[in-house]
Amino acid sequence: MPTLGIDLGGTNARAAVVDEQGRILASAKVALTERSPMAVVEVIAQAAASAMAASGGAQVRGCGVGAAGQIHRDSGVIAVAPNLGWRNVPLGALLAERLGHSVRVVNDLAAAAWGELHAGAGRGATDVYVVFVGSGVGSCVIANNQLVRGAGGVAGELGHTKVIPNGRRCGCGELGCLEAYAGGHNLIAQAREVLLAGRSPGLAELTEGDPSRITPLTVERAAEAGDPAARELHxxxxxxxxxxxxxxxxxxxxxxxxxxxxxxxxxPGIRRYVVEGVQALSSNTSREGLLIAEAELGDDSGLIGAALLGL
Structure with missing residues (x-):
């Protein structure tokens, strides 16, 4: 019997009916117009109903949810979800009551990693480390085919390790996190600061002076063109x-x-920094036999992984 997978982002909720092999049978996406917990629960319920209808009315035996944020291990309570502005929201309990199914809530990177392990770039491996850099910086550890979740369920939060004491404020509320400097959202914010301060002629040229047109790729192109401020950020x-x-x-x-x-x-420039950094800075013995692979499942990794974890 298939399972329901939910990928909860900051702007949309996606739902999919997924079989035991990680194949998506049907999916649906609904935009979040409000971010209050009950409004989001209703959007998830709507997406789930649409996905199940599109699958021909398939019966599901449970539900897994991948959500961006720090999530308590067993309760399904989202401790912090910066993209939604949530703190201590019992999403698992709210969804279980609304959907009438058991619900397991995990960090979105844990869901994506589980999807890649079973249906993507991790197939055949038992010890995997997954790093995604998008709007934020997320990571997940899988050891001996098991998610490493930690005592409170927030193990593997690479983006919230500290890189500069008392540095830039991160979306989690703390100072000096890696995500505050290298996450896409914060990289854009830093680039806007130097553009508005008149310190980046390269960014000004590429964006025609419009801060809203800055993307991480814009920063990379300005850096490669020799703009000093963009190069420093990059x-x-x-x-x-x-x-x-x-x-x-x-x-x-x-x-x-x-x-x-x-x-x-x-x-590709930032990707190259990561690959070359691993090759140059990790210990020789730790990288013996290490395979570096790109994620294969794209936006579907979280849906597939959440559903499989919902089993």
């Missing part, structure tokens, strides 16, 4: 990511490192 983000991921390879000794997310897949 190098700092790339070097921080490369060192952070290399250190995790040294600590974890995975067989496979899977990288993905919009920034790493669309910005």
């Amino acid at each position: 190098e700092r983000a790339g070097q921080m990511l490369g060192m952070a991921v290399a250190n995790m390879v040294t600590v974890l000794n995975p067989a496979r490192l899977i990288i993905g997310g919009g920034v790493l897949l669309n910005c």
Whole structure:
């Protein structure tokens, strides 16, 4: 019997009916017009109903949810979800009551990693480290075919390791996190600051002076064209990511490192910093036999992984 997978982002909720082999039978997406917990629950319920109808009325035996944020291990309570502005929201209980199914809530990167392990770039491996850099920086550890979740359920939060004491404020509310410098959203914010301060003629030319047109790829192109301010931001983000991921390879000794997310897949320069950082900075023994692979499932990894975890 298939399972329902939910991918909850900051702007949309996606739902899919997924079979035991990780194949999507049907899916649906509904935009979030409000971000209050009950409004989001209703949007998820709407997406789930649409996906099940599109599957021909398939019966599901449970539900898994991947959500961006820090999630308590067993309760399904979202401790912090910056994109939604949530703190301590019992999403698992709210959804179980609304959907009438058991619900398991995990971090979106845990869901994506589980999907890649079983149906994507992680097939055949048992010890995997997954890093996605998109609007934020997320990671997940799989050891001996098991998610490493930690005592409270928030293990593997690479984006919230500290890289500069008392540095930039992160969306999690803390200071100096890796995500505050290398996540796509914060990289754009830093680039807007230097553009508005008149310090980046390269960005000004590429965007025609419009801060809303800045993307991580814009920063990369300005950096490669020789703009000093853009190069500083680009190098700092790339070097921080490369060192952070290399250190995790040294600590974890995975067989496979899977990288993905919009920034790493669309910005080859930043991706190169990560790959070269791992090759240069992780310990020799930890990277023996290490395979670095790009995520294969794209936007579907979280849906598939959430559904399989919902089993």
